[in-house]
Amino acid sequence: MMSRNVALNVEFLTRIEGHGHIVVDVVDGVLRKAELKIVEAPRFFEAMLQGRSIFEAQHITSRICGICACSHSLASIQAAEEAIGYVPSTQTVKLRKLLLHVENLDSHLLHIYFLAAPDLLGVQSLMGLMTDHSGVVRRALRMKKACNDICDTLVGRHVHPISAVVGGFTKLPQKRELENIRAILQELIDELDPTVDLIAALTFPDFIRETEYVALCSDDGEYPLLTGDAGSTDGVRRAKEDYRTITNEFLVSHSSAKHARLSRGSYSVGALARFNLNFDKLHPLARTVADKIGLTAPCYNPFLNTAAQLVECAHCAAEALRIVEELIDNGVDQSERVIVGVNENCSIPVRAGSGVGAVEAPRGLLFHHYQVDDRGIIRQANCVIPTGQNLQNIEDDMRKLVPEILEKSEDEITRILEMLVRAYDPCISCSTHFLDVHFIGR
Amino acid sequence: MMGRPKVAFFDLASCEGCQLQIANLGEALLDVLGAIDLVEFREVMSNSWNGTYDLAFVEGSVVNHEAEERLRKIRERSDKLIAYGSCATIGGVNGIKNRRLLSESQSEVYGDKAQWYPTIRTRALHQLVKVDYFINGCPIYPDEFLRVLKAALTGVSYHVPDYAVCVECKFNENVCLYDKGVTCLGPVTRAGCNSWCVNNGNVCYGCRGLVSNPNRAGAEEVLSTYGLSGELIANKMMMYNAALETDDE
Numbered sequence: 001m002m003s004r005n006v007a008l009n010v011e012f013l014t015r016i017e018g019h020g021h022i023v024v025d026v027v028d029g030v031l032r033k034a035e036l037k038i039v040e041a042p043r044f045f046e047a048m049l050q051g052r053s054i055f056e057a058q059h060i061t062s063r064i065c066g067i068c069a070c071s072h073s074l075a076s077i078q079a080a081e082e083a084i085g086y087v088p089s090t091q092t093v094k095l096r097k098l099l100l101h102v103e104n105l106d107s108h109l110l111h112i113y114f115l116a117a118p119d120l121l122g123v124q125s126l127m128g129l130m131t132d133h134s135g136v137v138r139r140a141l142r143m144k145k146a147c148n149d150i151c152d153t154l155v156g157r158h159v160h161p162i163s164a165v166v167g168g169f170t171k172l173p174q175k176r177e178l179e180n181i182r183a184i185l186q187e188l189i190d191e192l193d194p195t196v197d198l199i200a201a202l203t204f205p206d207f208i209r210e211t212e213y214v215a216l217c218s219d220d221g222e223y224p225l226l227t228g229d230a231g232s233t234d235g236v237r238r239a240k241e242d243y244r245t246i247t248n249e250f251l252v253s254h255s256s257a258k259h260a261r262l263s264r265g266s267y268s269v270g271a272l273a274r275f276n277l278n279f280d281k282l283h284p285l286a287r288t289v290a291d292k293i294g295l296t297a298p299c300y301n302p303f304l305n306t307a308a309q310l311v312e313c314a315h316c317a318a319e320a321l322r323i324v325e326e327l328i329d330n331g332v333d334q335s336e337r338v339i340v341g342v343n344e345n346c347s348i349p350v351r352a353g354s355g356v357g358a359v360e361a362p363r364g365l366l367f368h369h370y371q372v373d374d375r376g377i378i379r380q381a382n383c384v385i386p387t388g389q390n391l392q393n394i395e396d397d398m399r400k401l402v403p404e405i406l407e408k409s410e411d412e413i414t415r416i417l418e419m420l421v422r423a424y425d426p427c428i429s430c431s432t433h434f435l436d437v438h439f440i441g442r
Numbered sequence: 443m444m445g446r447p448k449v450a451f452f453d454l455a456s457c458e459g460c461q462l463q464i465a466n467l468g469e470a471l472l473d474v475l476g477a478i479d480l481v482e483f484r485e486v487m488s489n490s491w492n493g494t495y496d497l498a499f500v501e502g503s504v505v506n507h508e509a510e511e512r513l514r515k516i517r518e519r520s521d522k523l524i525a526y527g528s529c530a531t532i533g534g535v536n537g538i539k540n541r542r543l544l545s546e547s548q549s550e551v552y553g554d555k556a557q558w559y560p561t562i563r564t565r566a567l568h569q570l571v572k573v574d575y576f577i578n579g580c581p582i583y584p585d586e587f588l589r590v591l592k593a594a595l596t597g598v599s600y601h602v603p604d605y606a607v608c609v610e611c612k613f614n615e616n617v618c619l620y621d622k623g624v625t626c627l628g629p630v631t632r633a634g635c636n637s638w639c640v641n642n643g644n645v646c647y648g649c650r651g652l653v654s655n656p657n658r659a660g661a662e663e664v665l666s667t668y669g670l671s672g673e674l675i676a677n678k679m680m681m682y683n684a685a686l687e688t689d690d691e
Contacts, residue, residue, distance in 0.1 A: 041455040041505045042559045047547035048538035056681070059647060063535045063580065066459020110465065114486050125487035127475065138469055145468030156642035158466065159459040159581040163642045170643030251555045341624025341645050342678075344670055 004029050004406055006413070022417050023254075024402055034398035036391055036421060038255040049381035053342040054080045054350070054372045055166050061368065061383065062160050065427055067110065069160045070103040070151070071361030072368070072383075074226065079368040080166045082355030084376060086348055091336055092168040097226050098323045099154055099164065100359065101316040104225070105188070106147035106158060107362035108271065108309035108316075111425045112199065113140035116306040119419050120202040136198065143191055146184050150320075153177045167338045167348050178328050185321045192289070192314055199310050200293045204303040205416055209400045211300055211393060212263050213273035214246065216360050223274070223281040223315060225360040233276055233298065234263040240358035243367045247384050257385070259392040266392035269364025270424065271308035272299060286315035302397050303423045309362075343376060350376040361386055363425050387427040394424055447496035447595060450482035451526075452516055454509045455536055455564075456502030459581045460527035461485045467584060474588070477595065495520040497594050499577075503529040503536045503685065504565040517571040522594055525567045528580035532651040533685020535580070536564040540684045564685045576602055580649035580682065583635045603633040604654050607646050611637035619645050620664060625674045629664065630656035648682050 006026035025033035045064055049057060058076040062069040074096055081088060088096075114126045117136070123129055129137050148158050153173055156162030163171040173181070216224040217231030230246045231237040238246060249258040261267065275282075275290075279297035282290070290296070290311045295304060340347060352374040359366050364386030371380040397420055405413055451461055464471065465486065481491035498520035504510050517523055528534035539547050540563050548556035567573050577590050593600040603609075607628040611618075614637050619626040627648035628640060639646050665672055 041509055042548075042551065042561060043455055043505065043536055044539050044547040044551050044561070047542065047550040048535065050550070052538075052677075052681075060535055060538075060681070063457050063459070066457040066462045066581065069457070069459060114465070118488075124489050125483075127480070127487070130472075138472075141465075141467075141469050141471055144465055148466045148468075156638065156644075157581070159462055162639045162644050165644065251552065251558070253558060337643065339619070339622045339624055339643065341619070341626075342674065344625055344674065345623035 006402075006406070006410070022398070022414075022421065024398065024413075024417065026402065026406065029403075029406065031399060031402055034395055034402055035254050036394050036398070038257045038391065045383060046381045049370070049378045052378055054084060054370060054376045054378055055340055055342045057368075057370060057378060057381070058165060059160075064383065064385070066159050067107050067427065068103060068361045068363065068366075070099050070155070070158065070164070071359050071366055073161050073164050074100055075357035075359040075361070075366045075368040075383075076370075077164065077166050078226075078357030078359065079355040079370045080357075080372075082357070083353045083370050083372045084166075084348070084350045084355070085353060086167060088168060089336055091333055093226070094323055094327070095154065095169060095172075096164070098320055098327075099151070099161070100225050101320040101323070102147055102150050102154070103158070104360075104362050105313050105316040105320070106144065106151070107425075108313050109140070109143050109147065109195075111362075112195065112306060112310060112313070113144075115422055115425070117198065117202075119415075119422060120204070139191055139194065143188060143195075146188050150181050150184055153181055165338065165340050167340050168336055170338060170340070172332050172334050172337050173327070175328060175331070178324055178332070182321065182324050182328065185317055185324060189285070189314075189317050189321065192317065195313070196289055196292055196310065199307060204301070204307070205419065206301070207303060207397075207401055207404070207420075208300045209302070209397055211302070211396075212267040213276045213298075214262060214267045214269050214389070215274040215277045215365055216358060217277055221281060223278050223283070223319075225274075228358070230358060230365065231277060232262055232267065233273075236263060240356045240367070243356060243358065243369065243384065247367070247389060249384065249388070255391060257388040257391060260384070260389040261392055266396045267389065268302070268393040268424075269386050269389050270305055271312050271362070271364075272302065272305040273364060274360060275299065275308040275311060282311065283315045283318040285318040286311045289314040302393075302420060305423045305425065309425070350374065363387055363427055364389060385427065387424070390424050390426070394421060446477065446479040448481045448491065448493065449478040449497045449499070450480070450491065450495045450520075451485070451499045452482070452501070452512075453484070454500065454502030454513065454529070455505040456527065456529045456534075458485060458501065460501045460529075460577075460579075461499075463581050463584055463587065474591065493519075497522050497524060497591075499524045499526040500530055500567060501526045503533050504567070504570060505536060505561055507560075507562065510562075510565075510570060513567060513571055522574040523567070523571065524575040524577060524590065524594060525573045526577050527582050528578060528649050528651070528682055530567045531573075531576045531578045532683055533564050533566045534649070534682055537566075537683065537685030538681065540564050540687065541680060566685055569685075575600055578602060578632060578650035579635055580647075583638065585636070586634055602650075605633055606653055607631045607633045607635065607637050607640070607650075609633050610635070611640050613637075614641055616640045620668050620670075623668065625665070625670050625678065627675070627678055629661055630679070648679055651686075652679070652683060
């Protein structure tokens with residue numbers, strides 16, 4: 001097979017912004033090209049933010065992504081508050097952490113059930129499991145809705161949260177609502193057991209590539225999702241304000257999403273990166289799940305990002321429950337409710353400045369950076385999205401993976417490469433693709 | 443229609459949050475799926491379909507030539523086309539970029555590589571093709587989605603309310619946000635969301651588009667009563683409605 005030629009072109013839509021293609025070219029058994037083309041329709045969010053009020057930033061930027069709208073909101077609010085010099089209350093931070101846990105849980109469940117499971121069970125979609133595994137489908141929909149119901153109570157809805165704003169929350173949960181959330185979380189935790197069994201029974205492709213992983217890190221005992229410095233498994237650690245020296249974004253002609261690199265040619269962010277960097281800070285329930293599915297840190301198999309997501313599901317559900325119980329016990333101070341608008345009522349003091357938000361979104365480290373003038377008008381904005389940071393790493397994985405699977409059929413090569421891309425849970429976990437495989441000179 | 447109607451979901455420039463609202467229906471989704479034959483839904487399915495669609499839901503706005511071409515092709519293959527979510531019905535936040543020179547936005551984001559990323563003025567779907575049903579909202583309101591789906595499946599029309607969000611807001615007994623010193627677009631925005639944002643303590647951002655004949659004088663009177671600037675309102679209206687402005691404005 002040494003002299004094999006493969007010209008592979010997989011086209012699929014990605015949820016990030018339009019089309020992505022996988023392009024692989026092998027000539028005489030030598031890999032010439034392995035690219036993940038992102039041909040998105042750019043929406044120019046950073047340009048749209050210029051001239052708008054800093055109090056509108058979270059509303060606009062949550063529209064970057066429907067799946068991780070809460071993460072964008074939280075990163076945006078964090079950047080905005082630092083820019084104008086506003087310090088949120090302890091209660092506000094606690095509620096934001098709760099929201100982030102629920103979003104990570106929600107998004108991971110979507111990926112595990114709607115995307116990864118169909119791949120691994122050999123069906124076209126989750127609905128394809130209705131015939132033989134209707135229990136799995138119903139459970140997936142139930143769990144997804146459970147997360148959604150919690151977000152409805154916390155912030156009005158999950159897709160584009162309403163009440164999370166600069167300054168705090170425009171609505172705060174009542175005790176009865178928190179008790180309801182507690183009950184939902186307890187049910188969710190019960191449903192995690194069969195979810196773990198499902199994943200434990202699946203076989204992931206066996207592939208290893210030693211990689212630099214980047215995630216938030218901190219010196220306290222908490223698994224960092226909302227606060228911390230940016231750190232890497234190659235020993236880099238920098239304040240979030242220095243994010244540009246972490247991401248080192250560069251443009252490549254075959255992708256309208258910017259690529260990133262740090263100590264080497266590429267790095268990876270996401271559940272597996274967090275697991276590798278902060279394993280010892282996971283909730284005991286999450287460690288139990290990791291043991292059950294045999295996931296240990298450091299793990300260099302990118303396909304197991306899905307497994308790391310499952311571990312995080314347990315962590316986020318357990319931590320969310322802990323926070324909710326704390327809120328029930330200590331009560332929620334309803335007087336902290338804010339009415340902000342675009343600060344017409346001047347309820348929040350504003351100063352000129354610059355602020356960076358760094359939040360662990362489901363797909364990895366997300367940065368928002370704003371510079372505002374003394375009226376709170378955005379002069380400059382920059383957002384660095386997790387999927388963009390992963391693109392170069394996915395290509396590097398493909399370069400190592402393709403030669404290892406060259407003996408397989410073209411359909412199989414395609415399927416494995418699609419699974420690889422999907423394992424990263426790119427911000428559009430899109431399963432559609434049509435494919436055009438040419439074997440030249442066989 | 444022979445058998446169950448063929449239904450497909452497509453997305454142009456958007457965040458896909460409106461499609462995600464479907465996955466958030468929970469087990470009720472299974473009832474919906476029982477009534478239709480879902481032939482394409484790229485967000486969650488690998489299936490694709492080469493025939494015609496009885497109903498095509500299109501999320502997102504048109505921001506490049508490729509999308510315009512795609513939209514026209516979808517229109518050709520569809521009996522009924524449904525604009526799904528604010529990006530599709532009014533251009534949504536994607537329209538904000540129409541307020542500046544396109545070249546400025548391009549170089550702001552992509553610097554000297556701007557020419558690699560062509561873009562055109564953001565357009566809502568009906569500015570390019572015939573649209574049979576409109577489901578407004580950023581994101582769509584699931585109850586309204588189900589209402590429109592039923593209407594489209596039975597072939598009756600659906601009329602988006604042409605009265606203000608305030609109507610629903612009053613039903614929900616919310617205290618007016620103007621009384622709290624902030625500006626709200628409720629008085630000029632189409633209802634149908636059950637005053638979702640105000641119920642949660644925030645203001646209305648106007649995501650469902652303006653009523654067909656907004657009471658400008660009334661809005662100005664309210665603003666001056668509360669000592670708020672009209673500029674605020676004008677700027678807010680441009681968050682969602684900029685794409686509907688004509689080129690020469």
